[in-house]
Structures are given as C-alpha cells and as structure tokens.
Amino acid sequence: MAVKVEVRAVSKDYLIPVLDRISFSVAEGEFLCILGPNGCGKTTLLRIIGCMEEPTAGEVLIEGKPLDFAHLPEHRIGFVFQEDRLLPWKTLRENVALVLKPLGGEGERGRKVATDYLRFVGLAGFEDYFPNRVSGGMRQRAAIARALAVEPEILLMDEPFGGLDAQNRRIMQGEVQRIWRETKKTILFVTHSIEEATLIGTKLVMMSARPAAVREIIENDGGADRHAIVERLNRMITEEVIRQQGLDYGFGGATPGERPMGAG
Amino acid sequence: MAREAALGGPAAKGRGAASDLSRLAERLHVSTIVVFVLVLLVWRALSSAFGSYVMPPPGAVVAGLRRVLVSGELWKHAGATFYRIVVGFGLALVAAITMGLLASAWRQARIAVHDVIAVLNSTSVFVWIVVSLIWFGLTDMAPMFTTLMITLPVLASNVVEGVENVDPRHLEMARVYRLGEWERFRSIVIPSTIPYLVAGMKVGFGLALKVSVVAEIFGVTSGVGYIMNYSREILATDMVFVWAAVMILIMMLTDKLVFEALSRRVQRWR
Numbered sequence: 001m002a003v004k005v006e007v008r009a010v011s012k013d014y015l016i017p018v019l020d021r022i023s024f025s026v027a028e029g030e031f032l033c034i035l036g037p038n039g040c041g042k043t044t045l046l047r048i049i050g051c052m053e054e055p056t057a058g059e060v061l062i063e064g065k066p067l068d069f070a071h072l073p074e075h076r077i078g079f080v081f082q083e084d085r086l087l088p089w090k091t092l093r094e095n096v097a098l099v100l101k102p103l104g105g106e107g108e109r110g111r112k113v114a115t116d117y118l119r120f121v122g123l124a125g126f127e128d129y130f131p132n133r134v135s136g137g138m139r140q141r142a143a144i145a146r147a148l149a150v151e152p153e154i155l156l157m158d159e160p161f162g163g164l165d166a167q168n169r170r171i172m173q174g175e176v177q178r179i180w181r182e183t184k185k186t187i188l189f190v191t192h193s194i195e196e197a198t199l200i201g202t203k204l205v206m207m208s209a210r211p212a213a214v215r216e217i218i219e220n221d222g223g224a225d226r227h228a229i230v231e232r233l234n235r236m237i238t239e240e241v242i243r244q245q246g247l248d249y250g251f252g253g254a255t256p257g258e259r260p261m262g263a264g
Numbered sequence: 265m266a267r268e269a270a271l272g273g274p275a276a277k278g279r280g281a282a283s284d285l286s287r288l289a290e291r292l293h294v295s296t297i298v299v300f301v302l303v304l305l306v307w308r309a310l311s312s313a314f315g316s317y318v319m320p321p322p323g324a325v326v327a328g329l330r331r332v333l334v335s336g337e338l339w340k341h342a343g344a345t346f347y348r349i350v351v352g353f354g355l356a357l358v359a360a361i362t363m364g365l366l367a368s369a370w371r372q373a374r375i376a377v378h379d380v381i382a383v384l385n386s387t388s389v390f391v392w393i394v395v396s397l398i399w400f401g402l403t404d405m406a407p408m409f410t411t412l413m414i415t416l417p418v419l420a421s422n423v424v425e426g427v428e429n430v431d432p433r434h435l436e437m438a439r440v441y442r443l444g445e446w447e448r449f450r451s452i453v454i455p456s457t458i459p460y461l462v463a464g465m466k467v468g469f470g471l472a473l474k475v476s477v478v479a480e481i482f483g484v485t486s487g488v489g490y491i492m493n494y495s496r497e498i499l500a501t502d503m504v505f506v507w508a509a510v511m512i513l514i515m516m517l518t519d520k521l522v523f524e525a526l527s528r529r530v531q532r533w534r
Contacts, residue, residue: 052440072442085437089455089533098451099441130533150441 003064004028004186005154010048010058017211018044021058024205024217026154026188031180033201034190035233037241041212042190043082043158049188050077050156062154076103078147078185080157084139086131092118092142093127096149103150117145121175137168141175148183157189161196173200194233198226206236209244320502328506337491342510344486345476348404352411353472356419357465359412364423364461368430368453377424384417393479402483410479415468422464426457458530466523473515488514 005026012019018041026032036042047053049060054069061067062075086095096114097105105113118127121141131139140160147155157176161169177200180187191197197204201220208215215236218229289295304322311321332338363380366373392413396406430453438448480489488507495503 050440052436077440079437079440081433081437083433085433087434087451087455090451098443098447101447102442102444132534146441 002028004030004062005049005188006061006064007045007049008059008061010045010055010060012041012044012048012053013056019048019055020211020213022207022212022214023058024214026186026203028186029184031177031187031200031202032189032205033197033203034188034205034207035194035197035237036192036207036212037209037237037244038192040207040209040240040244042192042207045207045212046156046158046188046190049154050079052079075154076150076152078150078152078155080140080143080147080155080160082159082162084131084136084143086139086142086146088131091128091130092123092134092145095131095142096146099146099150113149114145117149118142120148121145121179135168137164137172140164140172144176144179148179148185152185155185155187157187159190159192162191169196176200192237194230194237198230198233204229204233206233207240209240215240317499317501320505324502325505325509328502329509332503332506332510338510341486341488341491341507342514344484345473345480345488346514348407348480348487349411349469349472349476352408352476353415353469355408356412356415356468356472359416360419360423360464361461363420364427364457367424368427368449374424374428377420381417381421381424384413385421387413389414389475389478393482396479397482404484406483407476407479407487407489411472411476414475415472418468418471419461419464422460422467423457426460427453429460430456459527462523462527462530466519466527469518469523470515473511477511 003025007022007024009021009023010019011017011021022045024032034042034045044053048055049067051067051069051072059066086092087098090098093111093114096117097110100106100110100113115127118124121144123138123141123145126134126138131142134142140163143160147157160176161172164172173196176187176189179185180200189197189201198220204218204220205214206216206218207213218233220226220229307319307322311319316324363377367377368374389410392410393406396409400406400409434452434456435448438452443451477487477489477492480487481493484490488511492504492507495501495507
C-alpha cells in the first residue's frame with residue numbers, strides 16, 4: 001500500500017529537547033496509534049504533522065511531498081482535539097458548516113453536508129442543539145463530524161476521548177473504528193491508553209519519555225496475540241514512566257539532593 | 265429523623281411543605297418587603313422628629329410623585345436626562361468598540377488602549393464637568409460630554425477584556441480548518457466579546473445616569489439633576505426626594521427591561 005504520511009527524523013526543541021529524531025511511516029488507510037507516557041510530546045508530534053507547529057529538524061512528507069510549514073498545507077487535515085473545540089454560540093450544524101465555508105460550501109450546500117455528516121456520526125435530530133445542551137460524548141461526535149466534513153486526506157486525533165467517562169469512551173472507540181472502516185481514512189490517533197490503542201489501532205508507535213524517541217513500532221493487524229502485545233506495552237510504558245520521573249536509580253537507593261534536578 | 269425522611273415519612277412531608285413556603289417567600293421577596301416596611305417606619309419617625317424640611321414624610325413624597333406624573337413634569341425632565349444619557353452613552357459605545365477593534369487588530373494598539381483606559385479611569389467626574397462647561401458652555405453638550413468621558417473607560421475596558429479573552433483554542437481550530445480572517449473575526453472574536461460588552465453596558469449605563477444628573481446641576485434648565493437642585497434652592501425637600509425616587513425607578517426599570525433581556529438574548533446558548 002502507498003505511503004501516506006512519512007515522518008523523517010523530526011526533532012523539536014522548546015527550551016529542552018522534546019522530540020528526538022522521530023521517524024515512522026503510515027500507509028494509506030492505516031489506523032496508527034501513537035502511544036507514550038503522559039507529557040512525552042505525543043501531542044507536539046501530532047501538531048507538527050498537522051502543520052500547526054514547525055519542527056526544529058527533520059521533515060514530514062504527505063504522499064511524498066514535504067510539508068511547507070511557512071504556508072498552509074495543500075492537503076486537507078481533519079483534526080479532532082482533546083477538547084471538542086466547538087463554538088458554544090453555534091449549533092452543532094453551524095459548527096460543522098463553518099469549516100466548509102473556506103471550501104466553497106456556503107449556505108444551503110454547507111448545511112446539507114453538515115447535516116449528512118452529523119447523521120453519519122449518529123447525531124440525527126440534534127443538528128440544531130447548542131453544544132452545551134448535549135453530552136460530552138455527543139460533542140466529541142460533532143467534532144469528528146466536523147473533521148470528516150472537510151473530506152480530509154488524513155484524520156488526526158489527539159486523545160479525543162480523554163475527557164469522556166468509561167462507557168462513553170468505549171462507545172466512541174467502537175464508533176471511530178466503524179468510521180475508519182466505512183470511510184477508509186488514514187487515521188493518526190494519539191492516546192496514552194494501551195487498552196485503547198490495541199483495540200483500535202492497526203499499527204502502534206510506542207514513544208519513550210522526554211525527549212521522546214520512537215521506542216518500538218508494533219503491527220497490530222490481528223495476527224499477533226493482543227494480550228501479549230498489551231503485556232509488552234504495559235511493561236514498556238511503566239519503564240518509561242519510571243525513567244521520566246527519575247526513579248530509575250532504584251527506590252530508596254539515593255537520598256534527596258544527590259541527583260541534580262532533571263537529570264536522567 | 266434522617267431515616268424517616270428517606271422513607272418519605274411524616275417528617276419528610278412536613279419539611280417539604282416548609283421548604284415550599286420558604287421558596288414562595290423567596291419569590292415574593294418577603295424579606296425585602298420587611299426591610300422596606302422598617303425603613304418606612306424609621307423614615308416617619310425621623311420626619312416627625314426633625315421636621316419636613318430636613319426629612320419630608322413618606323406621604324408627601326408619594327403625593328409629589330403623583331403631582332409630577334399628572335403635570336407631565338416627570339416626562340419633561342426624565343426625558344431630557346434620558347436623551348443626554350443615550351447620546352453620551354451611545355458615543356462612548358462607538359468609541360469603546362473602535363478601541364476594541366484596534367486592540368484586536370494590532371498588538372501595539374492594545375498597549376496604547378490599555379494606557380488610555382487607565383488615564384480615563386483615574387480622571388474625576390468633576391474634571392469633565394468643569395472642562396465641558398468651559399468648552400460647551402451652558403448647553404446639552406456639557407452633560408453629554410461628561411457622560412461620554414466617564415462611561416468610555418468602563419465600556420472600553422470590558423470590550424478589550426473580551427477581545428483578549430477569546431479562547432486561543434478556538435482560534436487554533438480556525439487555523440487548522442483554514443477559516444479566513446473575516447470569518448474568524450465574525451464567528452469567533454465578535455461572539456466571545458459580546459457578553460463582556462453587554463456586562464460593560466449594564467455597569468456603564470448605571471454610571472451614566474449617576475454622572476449625567478451631577479453634570480445637569482450646572483448650566484442646563486431641564487433634566488432630573490437640574491430640577492433636583494432647583495427644588496433644593498426653593499426649599500422643596502419633598503421634591504428632592506421625589507426626583508431621587510424617579511432616578512432610582514429609571515435605573516431599575518432600564519436594568520430589568522433592557523439589560524437583563526439583552527444579556528439573556530446574547531447568552532441563550534449557555
């Protein structure tokens with residue numbers, strides 16, 4: 001299958017290095033999950049791929065063409081944020097229709113397309129509700145409808161279900177899998193939940209703690225035993241969290257002050 | 265007791281009725297009525313102790329209110345005051361929105377706008393009254409200008425605060441989906457600023473009323489401020505109280521009828 005997204009040695013420094021020469025590729029129609037401990041830079045990576053931030057080094061290729069960070073990308077991106085980021089003063093339909101305007105979907109046509117996508121994510125009948133009148137899960141569905149409505153070539157999702165309760169989370173995981181099967185979109189999905197990643201991803205990229213590097217890439221196409229993968233990833237993430245918090249010198253082994261802050 | 269309540273026993277029923285009653289009392293503002301009656305009693309006592317020049321009795325004020333209502337004086341003076349406020353306040357609104365637009369469009373302007381607001385905020389009402397008397401003489405323009413200059417910092421600081429509090433996450437969403445400059449302004453900046461503007465208008469209008477009547481003491485021959493001062497000069501203290509009551513009523517009515525309705529309207533999505 002054709003390579004849709006290629007991340008080549010992408011590094012990002014703020015005051016300290018955050019991303020360290022990240023490389024991986026995503027095939028067309030693949031469902032890639034980016035995994036890693038909290039705060040390791042997963043979101044930064046997704047924002048770079050979404051052209052919202054410029055890397056310090058390295059490049060991102062979409063269908064072989066490098067992203068030009070100085071200009072708006074030619075390809076269409078659907079981005080689902082951690083929070084829904086719907087405009088509270090617009091109805092669900094108006095929220096979806098809004099992003100169609102730059103694509104020439106003004107007026108009645110935009111409304112029609114918005115209605116169709118809201119129906120597709122299971123929000124038929126709620127088109128004229130304000131976001132504050134529906135549940136968090138429904139708001140996130142509307143955000144997904146908005147992302148799909150621009151007919152994106154790649155769909156980027158940044159822990160979209162992090163704010164939802166366990167039941168809603170499970171339902172939304174099923175939904176996003178259905179959407180992926182029916183639309184055949186290439187999806188890049190950031191999460192810190194191994195459970196979630198192994199359930200919905202076809203390819204898993206495990207990141208290490210700061211500065212984040214790719215620790216392992218695992219194919220999750222149903223061939224390998226899922227439980228074994230979960231086990232392995234759990235072990236890795238625990239190691240990373242321990243390393244991230246500077247505990248790897250052994251519990252109780254050192255007295256406070258022996259190690260400089262931030263080392264490790 | 266707690267168990268009985270949980271089971272819906274007699275105690276629960278009794279408490280339910282009591283809470284219904286207290287809710288009814290809340291809706292009717294019973295406590296306010298009690299305070300009002302107490303104030304009336306104290307007022308009457310003071311009036312008979314000090315005489316009606318110092319403290320006219322409540323009955324005289326009610327009678328005076330009826331008199332100005334029948335004679336049409338009420339509409340003449342309240343109308344004049346209201347007209348000046350609306351003009352001065354309206355100009356302040358235009359100026360404040362302009363300042364907000366500048367602050368949202370241009371970072372350097374934002375700093376200047378902040379500083380201008382700080383200076384205006386620190387300027388006394390009396391400065392504007394005296395200056396406007398010099399500039400505009402004994403005309404309508406003097407109270408209008410004073411109202412303009414006093415309400416401007418209140419309105420402007422609210423508008424600028426609104427502009428600055430636009431959620432950057434919404435702006436980022438707009439960038440990802442490549443919304444144009446105008447669409448971003450229309451769909452995000454304006455709607456998030458409007459609640460701040462309305463809150464500022466509510467406070468600003470109250471201030472406008474309080475300030476414009478002070479400005480009316482000087483130089484004009486109509487308006488609530490003028491007639492109040494005139495009543496004092498002819499030793500009609502009861503009429504001073506009448507016009508004070510008129511002012512309070514105007515304030516409460518515009519607040520209830522205009523601004524509460526307006527803020528409900530602009531926040532119907534909440």
